Amino acid sequence: MVSGIFLLARDLRREISEVMATEQWAIDAGFRPPCLGVMAVVSKLAPVSQRAISDHLGLDASDVVGVLDILEKAGMVERRRDPDDRRRHAVVLTEAGEQASRRLVALRSQVEDRVLAGLEPEERAQLADLLDRALAARPPTAAPLPLPA
Numbered sequence: 001m002v003s004g005i006f007l008l009a010r011d012l013r014r015e016i017s018e019v020m021a022t023e024q025w026a027i028d029a030g031f032r033p034p035c036l037g038v039m040a041v042v043s044k045l046a047p048v049s050q051r052a053i054s055d056h057l058g059l060d061a062s063d064v065v066g067v068l069d070i071l072e073k074a075g076m077v078e079r080r081r082d083p084d085d086r087r088r089h090a091v092v093l094t095e096a097g098e099q100a101s102r103r104l105v106a107l108r109s110q111v112e113d114r115v116l117a118g119l120e121p122e123e124r125a126q127l128a129d130l131l132d133r134a135l136a137a138r139p140p141t142a143a144p145l146p147l148p149a
Helices: 004-020 024-029 033-045 050-057 061-073 095-115 121-136
Strands: 077-082 085-093
Touching: 004 033, 004 095, 024 061, 024 095, 033 050, 033 061, 033 077, 033 085, 033 095, 050 061, 050 085, 061 077, 085 095
Parallel strands: none
Antiparallel strands: 077 085
């Protein structure tokens, strides 16, 4: 028997892929699935180090660099030297990145509404809370850090 969590994750992944396939700006930018998570982290935490992005998403640091290359080439993010540590980069959204981030939030909301249509608002909140708690309980090397609301 397949767990409902896996089926839900599959449905969310499929739905967001279908929605993103209709967003010409994202296609033109060369968006890949990890771009969505990186954009969300940068939007919430900017200026943020590449390492912190990696930690939040549980992605390998070299994968984050590749995603940031895509986003920087598309004009969505900028990497600046961190004034507190010149060896690190601080990542921020550009104006185009801010606009794209707002669009991504709207698309993610649409997808969640479709996939979770069978749940009442309080049930959705409960599901989100349970998933956040499950993620927070994972070992530090595997657990993404929670993003601020």
